[in-house]
Amino acid sequence: MTILLLIVGMLCLVKGADWFVDGSSSVARMLKVPSVIIGLTIVALGTSLPEASVSITAGLVGNNELAISNVVGSDIFNTLVVVGASALITPFIMDKDIVRRDLKINLFVSFLLAVFVSINGYLDRWEGLILLVLLVMYIGTLIRSAMQNRTQEENAKTLSAPMSIVYIVVGIAAIILGGNLVVDNATKIAQLLGLSDTLIGLTIVSIGTSLPELMTSIVAARKGESGLSLGNAIGSNILNIIFILGVSSVLSPIAALTENIMDAWILVVVACFTLWIAKKDDQMTRAKGALFVVIYVVYLIYIIFR
Template sequence: MNTTIAVALVLCVAGIVLLSFAADAFVEGAARLATIMNVSPIVIGAVIIGFGTSAPEMLVSAVAAARGDVDLGLGNVIGSNIANLSLVLGSAALIVPIAVAKEVLKREAIMATTAAIVFAAAVYRGIEPWEGAVLLILLIAAIYWVVRSGNVPPIDEFVEEGKEPKLGVESIRTLIGLVGTVGGAWILVRGATDLATEFGFDKGFVGVTLVAIGTSLPELVTTVAAARQGSTDLIVGNLLGSNLFNSLAVGAVIGFFGSDGVGSFLGSGESAPLLDITFMLIVCIGAFIAMWSREIFTRIEGLLLLTVFVAFIAMAYASEADASSAAAAAIAAIVPG
């Protein structure tokens, strides 16, 4: 194996592991700090924990955009949204049927699906800074709606009853978690871009597959664990909440930091990015329709969702292979012998 490829793979794995542990530490520390400061549990659940579930995607996409790799950042958002509603939800449904609460249908399902459509529309024409600002305003409005509803993720797992968190300890935990998450994001992006270069893949393809799966691993692990324990009440709501933050918060970050490169992502004449966005919309809208019509995901539907994810990876690879073959043919035509 090429040494550069081996190093890139190690960087990807190390970045994913560091992201997972550091993001957990950041959310735990931030939730406890907010408790010390007498912040409402509703706000902690809606804002801090909600933000924390998408911290890996947000920071990876921000780092990628800041490095000029906007296509990788966009691919990460698109792939993560697809993975949450196919790979993660499908894996959980294979273990135990997943019911969808009516409150989730009326709130998170509508907001997450709308956010995905708005994000896709913005990406299709290229996210400008002002559109990033619009996405941020929509995110604030969504958070306000969730806070007003009073139905948010519980904070019990972060703040134990009877134990008073200490300001110094939680400040250090939060800082280390934040630094570790940023560091993990940088390492993962560096490894992913090196892999793309070595294999001749488009960075968007690496973002929508390898990076997206890596940043979705925390959701996969926690969701499968919850399904195994029979704690399925919050699974769909949490995944939809993650997609909501991905589409609006991460989309806003990309708009602020990477607007110059977004147009070339879809304006280069390549069909792969458009296929990825279309597939994301099909999965998000399809899941929304399934939730409203069935209100439960059985094992058969879980297997179907996993099949959808495999089909997406196969489609992304086929599109990338076609693009690579076309590029090679063009180079051969220009440079004889």
């Protein structure tokens, strides 16, 4: 039964991501908004819901020790595996706005998080408020960019407004349901195999809550929506830190384990490496995608054996 539910969860993720991409792309065309902006906002927020659900719920009950592990692990996975897998499937050119603005913001908020947890070993409420202020500023920047860069795509299939909303809502619901089924049942299988709770949290939970980003970006890449694909991954990274950790730490200060501090600085290195790759050449080739995935495998081996 556990394996069956795991398969059902994966199917929900795949189909939910398919509907979500179609609905979001249609909304972008109707509003004449670049798909990259939709990817950085609606899609990024929607695919971050599993992380938000886990971390914010834990914050409400004052038991959010794994919030930082979940977010940092998910952000590293998003950058290396989600972007890498998308490039492996369909090579793409990185959107100039993402390179100029969002990759730099991603590096800045990652660095800020690493500094916060290194100073006193936890995220306090004041630091959470700073992250939420950055959230408001970031959303405002995206809205201003969307208003200044309205576009019109010719001969593109566009769903009706009500149907687009249905696709987005049903897609999000299927993604969240699928993510929960995959995480819960993969965790049960891991426990049966004798893996520790700490290792399960650092691997299965963080990867599992990032499956919506992975499936959405892969589907977007296959449909030629590279802007939505990359925007989803980078937007989710930024929102995971300034929204999820911001809200969670305001609700209840978050303690950081020694491993969390090390992983936070690894995230900074990954964000810096990604920005360097994009600045050097905006072509995201299959070779670069493979390199990103290999780097993640090395990181995964490191956290398993440390």
